[in-house]
Amino acid sequence: MLSIHTGFVVCPTCKARFAVAASQPTVQALYDYLHSDAEVKCPTCETVFTTASAKSSIEFEPVNDGVTLTSSPERSIDGLDNH
Structure with missing residues (x-):
């Protein structure tokens, strides 16, 4: 299985954690995006x-x-199956 760098943010209101994507899949692009006014x-x-x-x-x-990953009766914390 492959792995990639993924950026995550935490909502300041409800504390939900979710993934975000930068324009390019590099660590520097993710860092710049997470520290921007986006x-x-x-x-x-x-x-x-x-x-x-x-x-x-x-x-x-x-x-x-x-x-294809095996489906699970349980869902992941972000609500996506097969994660």
């Missing part, structure tokens, strides 16, 4: 905030490389 909208409570004002992290996340 506005994001929380998928949980719909609060709009800037990435620079939120807690954030860059993590190395596994991604599907074309192999």
Whole structure:
């Protein structure tokens, strides 16, 4: 399975954590995006905030490389199956 760097932010209102994408899939592009005035909208409570004002992290996340993952009856914390 492949892994890529993924940026995450935490909503200052409801504390939900969700992934965000930069224009290019590099660590520097993610870092620049997370420390910019880019506005994001929380998928949980719909609060709009800037990435620079939120807690954030860059993590190395596994991604599907074309192999179908087995579905699970439990959902992941971000609500996506097969993650």
